[in-house]
Amino acid sequence: MTARGDEHGLLSVRELRTHFPVRGAAILSRRRIVRAVDGISFDVGSGKIVSLVGESGSGKTTVGRSILRLVEPTSGAVTFDGTDLLALRSAELRAIRRRMQIIFQDPFASLNPRMSVGRIIAEGLKLHGIGRNAADRRARVAALLERVGLTADHMRRYPHEFSGGQRQRIGIARALAVEPDFVLADEPVSALDVSIQAQVLNLLQDLREDLGLTMIFIAHDLSVVEYLSDRVGVMYLGRLMEIADARDLYARPRHPYTEALLSAAPVPKPGARRDRIVLKGETPSPIDPPSGCVFRTRCPIAGPDCARVVPPLTQIGPAHQVACIKRS
Amino acid sequence: MTAPAQPPLLEVRDLRTEFRTDEGVVRAVDGVSFNLEAGRTLALVGESGSGKSVTSLSVMRLLPEGIGAITGGEIRIGGRDLVRLSERQMRRVRGDEIAMVFQEPMTSLTPVYTVGDQIAEAILTHDHTSRRAARRRAVELLETVGIPEPAVRARAYPHQLSGGMRQRVMIAIALSCNPKVLIADEPTTGLDVTIQAQILELMRRLQKETGMAILFITHDLGVVAEMADRVLVMYAGKVVEEAEVQALFDRPLMPYTQGLMNSIPTLGATVTGAAHPRLKAIRGSIPSPDNLPPGCAFHTRCDFALPGVCSNAPPALEPAGGGRLVRCARWRELDLASGSAA
Structure with missing residues (x-):
């Protein structure tokens, strides 16, 4: 150091x-x-x-x-x-x-309850034009979920189905999505x-x-x-x-x-x-x-x-x- | 240190509390027993x-009506079983014998009355005294709990006080009827650490002065180490370990207790150790009470779980010598060290 x-x-x-x-x-x-x-x-x-x-x-x-x-x-x-x-x-x-991304304190309030986890994470990718197409973005989301200790099939689920710790992992994945x-x-x-x-x-x-x-x-x-x-x-x-x-x-x-x-x-x-x-x-x-x-x-x-x-x-x-x- | 010989003030036996939820009936407290003696703090x-928290609400009989109910066990204080008292009899017990301090003083105080009036009101419901005397006593109590300019602050409304001051007011209300037992449910959670230190010091001083027993509910093992004489560790509605505080921290017997201790960063660990140590976290997450795993409720997260043993029969809470109790099929063979110092 x-x-x-x-x-x-x-x-x-x-x-x-x-x-x-x-x-x-x-x-x-x-x-x-x-x-x-x-x-x-x-x-x-x-x-x-x-x-x-x-x-x-x-x-x-x-x-x-x-x-x-x-x-x-x-x-x-x-x-x-x-x-x-x-x-x-x-x-x-x-x-x-x-x-420059942000991870919030409250994983309950910072995730849109009406959006699937896949959409929550892919939103930033779309916004910033990352990924060639929807399939590519899906693959990126899957990799991110695994990176933060969740699994790829979590992307179809909604925030309320997760515990507080898992929601914070989703928040971290969302922040990291845009690299x-x-x-x-x-x-x-x-x-x-x-x-x-x-x-x-x-x-x-x-x-x-x-x-x-x-x-x-x-x-x-x-x-x-x-x-x-x-x-x-x-x-x-x-x-x-x-x-x-x-x-x-x-x-x-x-x-x-x-x-x-x-x-x-x-x-x-x-x-x-x-x-x-x-x-x-x-x-x-x-x-x-x-x-x-x-x-x-x-x-x-x-x-x-x-x-x-x-x-x-x-x-x-x-x-x-x-x-x-x-x-x- | 050994458990004291004096008779308990509060004796809870095999308490069971259930909640009605959308998913059906859930057992939130499942066979909890403990004793609490005068002048002692049980965490x-x-x-x-x-x-x-459901255990503490059960003792106070403050479960949400129609949703939560005590379905078994006894809560004995002064020769009576609180479970069998009418709501009217219970109102006398609350305040006279047991008082409670909650985490959120703002929600337990009434916004439209001054704090002095609220303390006086609490005094008047239990003592036959004049309003003027109750007001005077309220100001004395505000002074006792360390509020500066108590006569001025007595005229303040709750929203005009800081979180720490509001918690002092709650403690003043709890003390107003000289309870034998004070239940403190996360009383410092949400307060700044320098204010938490003040409140903990205040509670220790008041206990020394009054000899009251404290049932201290907390998630914070640092606060436990500081406040408790004896500790009950709970997981999924059950007591999983019980011991005097020093013995528990010296050598936890239940893997969950050890896991909790290892999960806390040790302040100053990097001064002598590695620069970026990792914590020994417990894997997985806390099971929801409507979906408990079979066998030991902790086995799905336990590093020591034996297939076919821990997943089959729920272990009993058994004596482990020296007045300790532990709920783990393997506690005799395990040698757990405490401390997360990396």
Whole structure:
């Protein structure tokens, strides 16, 4: 593994900001905005998996959707294989979407219940003109189903006939059908039972090895992404608190929020509950985030300066950046 | 650690619960037995369809009317069998003796009343006290469950509170009548991990202060390891293993228990181990209760299943020494190690 995939990033995100107006809240002409994503920069190297981890309100999902322009970013730059995605018009965007696919969290809601699995998967092929004819497309669908651990005769069945884990496999097959270079996996295992979650994580591991997929994996849990990730970024209130090569992040977390997240995860070992860092309070509203460091209101080591300075993401190791004035 | 000698507060014997579905009658809980003593936490752990939540709803007698019903067994608390109580008698038991906290506090709270009024209401249904005293007690309870500015928050409506705060309100309602047994059904599922840590800490503190017993229903073995004294592992409506928490994690006896443990990524495994380890997943999927395989319900997914043995007769839940129980035809010959550390 190269220590730093930054220079050869397939995808590069710079100072990304996505702000939403608060609906129905234009009180006294002062429009209130939600700073869902507020200045995020990172790179995804070709063939690498970068995970973005954070709790509710961290903006992790909005980052992913902004990159694919499923929501419109407010400012910043997103470059995919040399193309500035934020400058594309809709026709150009449609063309590039063949190379950028998404796997959703909820395998129940994201599959059309009236379409057979074969049609669901073949839809993208048709849309992008892949396959010589219907027979060729059918053969591709059959191969895809087998690739994700289902069988070719599943293509005649409908989503309701499948379990949650199988539906997530269908969602993965649909994303892979158009042979994308990049996949956004948005909490793909969060809704699954533990034993099924392990199967899907292993499948993604296989696919990354066999197909050299480049992926952003979004999760709310640091333990789920550890095995898969090359790099892990930790988000809080629309900002990156820390990003590092995976092993480095788990071995040497530097940001107090990363430490707290690692410490809060229940460990399946009785008596292993360590001197846990239990964060006080809750994530503040992204409409009115704290001044300076957004984490300071819950931070166990915050000082007076933390209210004044927005900590820049600072290099503290070859591939390790942290946004904390006390730790960099 | 061995099982305590004190008499159980709650004793469930051979509980059977059935549901009417489009596919016919389905047995969701099939012969579940356990004891729960004061001050102790018993975890019911399992995946979807294991019957863990139906077990807790059965104990509370909160099964959906006309769809689910207890068809056998006993639920004994304070010398009475809850299965035989009228709905009216049962209403006194709920709250006075057993209270419940659910996963979705938003659906269990009434949106049109303030949380203070809802706690006061719960107090008034069980205690003969004035409305004013009940309100005061509600504010005290909000303080007990760690809600800042309790007098102000008592006037808030549920939608004005975060998920974590709503769960604290639910716990305050559950505590309002000093129950002997608290049933917590996935109380932290869906909450952020930092909030989950707060709620688990709160529950441990309250248990220490009140001595209440907790029946903790969860799918999360990390939460089990942290909260439970004793554990019941459920699969397809049956208990497949029962043990004290340390013994269970040290050496699971049932292959399903081991499989579940191996399915969880070990936090920090890549720090000393390989960079991209694989998980040891359980193959296949959880059978639907209307279509259970013959013999051991787990045999179709089990790496140790013997054809002609595991697929024939359903194994009994048998004592395995040290107060443990296991349901597996082969547990004596298997030597299962726990832990997914790659």
